[in-house]
Amino acid sequence: MNAMMTRALRKQERVSQCITFIILGSVGIPIWNVLQKTYAADTEAASAATPLNTLSPPLDNLYTVLSISFVAILFGIACAFYLQEWLPQTNWVRRFIESIVAILGGVPSIFYGILATGIFFSYAGTLKTIGVVRAPQGPGDGAALESLSFPHDTPVFYIVVLTFILMVMPLTIKTTQAALRSVATPIREAAYALGASHWQVLKTQVIPIALTQILAAGCRAMSSALATVALIFGIYVWQYTDAPGEMSNRFVLFLSSALLFSIFSSILIKLCTSASADPAHPTR
Amino acid sequence: MKNKIEISGLEVHYEGKPALNRVSFDVHENEILGIIGPAQSGKTTLLKVINRTLEFVPEASMEGTVKLDGVDISTIGDVYGLRRRIGMVLPLPVGLPLSIYDNVAFAPRAAGLRAKSQLDELVERCLQQAALWDEVKDRLNTLGTKLSGGQQQRLTIARALSHAPEVLCLDEFSIAIDPVTTMRIEEVLKTLKKEMTILLVTNLVQQAKRLADRTAFFLNGDLVEIDTTDVIFSDTPTQQATYDYVNGTFG
Ligand SMILES: Nc1ncnc2c1ncn2[C@@H]1O[C@H](COP(=O)(O)OP(=O)(O)OP(=O)(O)O)[C@@H](O)[C@H]1O
Numbered sequence: 299m300n301a302m303m304t305r306a307l308r309k310q311e312r313v314s315q316c317i318t319f320i321i322l323g324s325v326g327i328p329i330w331n332v333l334q335k336t337y338a339a340d341t342e343a344a345s346a347a348t349p350l351n352t353l354s355p356p357l358d359n360l361y362t363v364l365s366i367s368f369v370a371i372l373f374g375i376a377c378a379f380y381l382q383e384w385l386p387q388t389n390w391v392r393r394f395i396e397s398i399v400a401i402l403g404g405v406p407s408i409f410y411g412i413l414a415t416g417i418f419f420s421y422a423g424t425l426k427t428i429g430v431v432r433a434p435q436g437p438g439d440g441a442a443l444e445s446l447s448f449p450h451d452t453p454v455f456y457i458v459v460l461t462f463i464l465m466v467m468p469l470t471i472k473t474t475q476a477a478l479r480s481v482a483t484p485i486r487e488a489a490y491a492l493g494a495s496h497w498q499v500l501k502t503q504v505i506p507i508a509l510t511q512i513l514a515a516g517c518r519a520m521s522s523a524l525a526t527v528a529l530i531f532g533i534y535v536w537q538y539t540d541a542p543g544e545m546s547n548r549f550v551l552f553l554s555s556a557l558l559f560s561i562f563s564s565i566l567i568k569l570c571t572s573a574s575a576d577p578a579h580p581t582r
Numbered sequence: 583m584k585n586k587i588e589i590s591g592l593e594v595h596y597e598g599k600p601a602l603n604r605v606s607f608d609v610h611e612n613e614i615l616g617i618i619g620p621a622q623s624g625k626t627t628l629l630k631v632i633n634r635t636l637e638f639v640p641e642a643s644m645e646g647t648v649k650l651d652g653v654d655i656s657t658i659g660d661v662y663g664l665r666r667r668i669g670m671v672l673p674l675p676v677g678l679p680l681s682i683y684d685n686v687a688f689a690p691r692a693a694g695l696r697a698k699s700q701l702d703e704l705v706e707r708c709l710q711q712a713a714l715w716d717e718v719k720d721r722l723n724t725l726g727t728k729l730s731g732g733q734q735q736r737l738t739i740a741r742a743l744s745h746a747p748e749v750l751c752l753d754e755f756s757i758a759i760d761p762v763t764t765m766r767i768e769e770v771l772k773t774l775k776k777e778m779t780i781l782l783v784t785n786l787v788q789q790a791k792r793l794a795d796r797t798a799f800f801l802n803g804d805l806v807e808i809d810t811t812d813v814i815f816s817d818t819p820t821q822q823a824t825y826d827y828v829n830g831t832f833g
């Protein structure tokens with residue numbers, strides 16, 4: 299009875315972890331589209347060729363943000379593993395990165411949002427004058443709607459990307475390192491004493507224990523990225539539109555999908571952690 | 583008598599603070615060497631040197647040589663293989679967050695053993711040697727960390743035996759185990775002696791007296807005395823400190 303329950307619990311845990319992974323992974327699919335859009339000389343033709351084209355601009359933005367932050371999070375996790383597991387504590391690269399992370403990670407995400415918005419506006423201003431982004435001509439001007447998506451082939455796009463990376467990476471590195479550190483030293487020592495190699499210890503002990511925390515960190519970072527986009531997007535919308543009805547509809551759509559995503563991911567995390575709480579924190 | 587372990591001029595410092603001072607002694611093959619001494623005397627440090635887990639303590643530095651079967655362990659390239667030759671039981675049980683079965687099968691699997699039937703047999707034998715089999719035989723798939731403290735400690739003993747070590751190091755293994763079970767495990771140790779060399783660190787001097795063939799007394803990182811257990815526990819050991827410690831009039 300007991301054995302069966304444990305097995306069922308472990309299965310449930312694994313399933314919910316897989317679901318989270320798939321969701322995070324599916325977010326990565328549009329990366330290709332983004333890249334394609336970025337590098338395509340003819341933006342019109344490229345966007346016509348991608349399935350993203352069928353999505354409304356707010357969803358397009360959501361997808362862009364999620365995929366950018368997904369890449370940044372994966373990169374951040376890899377960084378954290380390298381820093382925590384391979385570099386000694388005294389290594390200057392590790393110290394340097396950790397102090398930067400400590401500084402950047404302490405900045406509330408709203409500041410990044412304001413920073414990005416500022417840059418976005420200054421660029422949007424110049425872009426407008428050179429005609430890349432057309433200013434709305436009057437009430438109900440449809441052209442302004444189209445330019446609401448991030449222009450993928452302009453510096454604005456890269457600035458936004460950079461903002462996300464600046465914002466998401468420190469958060470991910472910090473929390474992943476904390477998750478790895480939380481794997482009790484005695485557990486590692488016991489595994490080493492049994493003749494396991496570094497990689498075996500990571501694979502069989504550290505990663506299973508830290509995984510849910512790392513996933514939670516990733517989802518949290520993505521949520522804060524979304525919040526920042528919502529800010530930029532919202533201010534942009536309200537600044538440039540004369541047709542508040544339609545614009546704010548899109549804004550609300552975007553915000554609510556962002557909110558839904560955040561809630562959904564935190565529920566998933568909750569499921570994961572409640573299923574694996576016991577093996578992760580052995581009582582002693 | 584053949585020497586299993588030869589330690590010469592072993593010095594360990596933590597951040598410059600000495601933990602072991604120029605310790606030299608031999609451990610004979612198939613003996614139980616009792617290691618006694620008050621807290622902070624460097625007993626655990628000595629065991630960490632032997633299975634080379636002191637390398638994970640960044641602030642520790644080590645000098646001197648430790649030879650296993652005549653080979654300097656610091657020159658052994660396959661450190662994982664070396665650690666599998668040495669079983670280690672720590673004072674507080676550390677159950678890996680795995681099932682009971684997987685806990686015991688961890689080391690054999692890490693060494694590359696995959697055959698289910700062999701693993702089953704091995705797990706059963708080790709759990710029996712650790713006097714745990716009867717209590718857990720019908721719930722091998724529950725988490726090892728869900729067992730009671732004493733059961734977890736016996737699980738770590740089973741785990742240490744699972745890779746058929748040549749040297750078994752026990753660091754205050756009986757802290758969490760009741761006296762009756764301790765006696766059963768002590769009986770097992772006496773039979774295991776035929777197959778392996780046992781280093782028994784203990785705070786219970788009577789346990790060393792019951793089990794050990796020879797006993798070493800450590801004090802503040804110094805090896806005060808090493809001799810046959812009979813001599814150490816007699817009225818006339820070489821050092822007065824040994825007499826005081828063994829008879830409980832120390833300090
Ligand atoms: N990681 C460490 N960093 C700094 N000092 C340490 C470390 N580990 C042990 N020491 C010091 O080394 C000395 C010997 O410690 P050790 O654990 O070997 O003693 P012990 O004989 O096992 O004691 P006990 O009977 O309490 O287990 C102590 O003074 C201790 O403070």
Ligand SMILES: [Mg+2]
Pocket residue numbers: 625626627673753
């Ligand atoms: Mg100790």
